[in-house]
């Protein structure tokens with residue numbers, strides 16, 4: 034059935050959208066957290082059950098982890114952009130900083146240095162350093178509260 038032949042009842046629209054794989058553009062927006070909340074919810078629902086999209090997402094996120102600082106998580110993430118640059122971001126109350134880099138190494142260095150400079154006295158807790166598991170069931174919402182090691 035071609036797209037033009039599809040007639041969607043409103044109640045099935047959500048299910049249909051949920052079943053669609055995320056495009057490279059959508060994955061990038063998801064990783065950068067730049068989707069409208071309603072679209073993001075649908076993407077989350079899809080990612081919960083779609084291994085293919087989870088793998089595609091992780092492929093563009095070579096780094097995604099947290100440090101527990103002053104009682105709360107600060108998230109650190111590198112996203113590979115479609116333009117072949119790397120976006121490094123760290124966020125969590127009260128910060129949200131990010132920059133684009135030409136290389137992954139540059140992006141990772143930025144995150145490491147930011148951690149050292151912004152939170153000088155930080156000593157890692159056992160919960161620091163989460164990376165999303167590369168296999169096993171995905172943990173969504175995107176930043177999960179379970180820790181490896």
Ligand SMILES: [Zn+2]
Pocket residue numbers: 053054055079083084085086087
């Ligand atoms: Zn999918």
Ligand SMILES: [Zn+2]
Pocket residue numbers: 099100101155156157158161162
């Ligand atoms: Zn830490």
